[in-house]
Amino acid sequence: MFFTSDNASGAAPEILAAVTRANEGFARSYGADDIMARVTTQLRDTFEAPEAAVYLVATGTVANSLALAIHTQPWAAVFAHTEAHIATDECGAPEFYTNGAKLIGVDGAHGKMTPAGLAAALDRIGESGVHGVQRGMVSITNVTEAGTVYTPAEIAALTAVAKTKGLPCHLDGARFANALVATNATAAEMTWKSGIDVVSFGGTKNGCMGVEAVVIFNPAKAWEFELRRKRGGHLFSKHRFLSAQIEAYLQDGLWLRLARHANAMGARLAEGLASIDHVSQRHPVQANLMFPEWATGCHAKLQAAGAAYYDMPAPAGREGARLVTSWSTSAADVDQFLAALRA
Ligand SMILES: Cc1ncc(COP(=O)(O)O)c(C=O)c1O
Structure with a gap:
């Protein structure tokens, strides 16, 4: 009767078996492993995004923080629901990795921002010239921290508001799979087809040992991600064990x-x-x-x-x-x- 969190569960047998298989012999380190090459294809296929840059890290906090850092400036604001994990549960890591971007909470019932609420928050920021923070980007969580789910149409309505100001949009998908099956949407519909630029694609809560993917739809951001991940201390040397988890996770719809x-x-x-x-x-x-x-x-x-x-x-x-x-x-x-x- 353990209901504290989905990360209190263990790893699925298929994931453990894949990690054990990946332990055989030698493999190139730092993400140059053969499994990662296959994972890149799998993730691109899953998201119907052949150009996407995809990377693996071990925590949702760093997936979110790096995804934000490559899309925003230190003097900018990241707009997210007031209860968003990035705002309440990451110990300031998003601010740290973005070199000080300001998080601005947007209220909304049941963990969800509304287009009108987001528009009002965007209007309040960025009008004071050099004296105030500038508008940076928008972050949306699905499944939300309240356990509710945005449909792709609801995400598209929020990103449309963000795009009126030219802002990129992040999706915190620590429970991405749960949101997809709840809505019967495809990964593409839930993300880039609805205006999302970068996704933190969760694995840990849903049966992996500890791995999250970051899927970046604008490949021009790839090199910066790689540099920031290394500099932030999150480029695993024995990366094959991250790759093996995601390969098994995506295999046959697990x-x-x-x-x-x-x-x-x-x-x-x-x-x-x-x-x-x-x-x-x-x-x-x-x-x-x-x-x-x-x-x-x-x-x-x-x-x-x-x-x-x-x-x-x-x-x-x-x-x-x-x-x-x-x-x-x-x-x-x-x-x-x-x-x-x-x-
Ligand atoms: C919405 C959300 N985002 C991100 C995370 C990832 O956090 P962690 O850094 O603990 O893997 C969590 C975990 O609780 C979460 O609930």
Whole structure:
């Protein structure tokens, strides 16, 4: 009954087997391995972007930070939802890697920016000449930090606002696969066809050991990415182990199968919670994370039964939680949690 995060799950057997296979013999280091050559093709095919530059790193934080750094200037502003991971959970790494770009929060219900909200935020910045930060870029998270999902049309509506000011757009796809299967969109529809310039493509939360890809649709940015990644200390020498994970992840649709399972477990949990009269959800449940609230006293009961999850603030008389399902959550885990809550 482990619902703290999808990164509390292990690695899928296919990923571990690929890492073990990659351990055979010698391989070129620093991304020159044969597996990476195949991964480049796989990612370009997945995104229907034959010119895209693709790179691997080991954390989502650095994927996001480098993706932002190659598209913005130190004196510019990055616009993102107020609750965005880049703004709340990365210890200032985006500011650090961009050499000081300013993050500007855009409010919006259920973790989502709206075109009007973004337009208003863009209008407030960049009019004070040399005295103020300039508009830099926009970052969108999908699946959002609230567990909701943008459709490609919603992403396109946001990027259209950004493009009116000539700004590039980043997608934080730490849970990209979960967003895709939730919307039945293709990777291309969710990204460049909707105006996204660079994607952090998550692997770790969805069954990899520790790897994220950065897919850059403008290959002119590639060399700068390589320099920044090395300078930032994130170019792995035994890179083949990153490559092997992504190769196996993309092979035969494993990434989508794992995400479908995580989302199905999310739906099962949400359905069960909806059938308990004192339980409400703070946000619509659209993928694999949710924020239920229930009557005071349930935390003690659930935790005594062995459930692990994060507590969230809630109004008086209520308790709040964040629950995340993953590729390795079982139906039995979900049912046991619901039984403990009903008991
Ligand atoms: C939306 C989002 N972006 C990025 C990340 C990546 O973070 P990390 O640096 O821990 O891999 C996470 C992980 O929690 C996340 O939820």
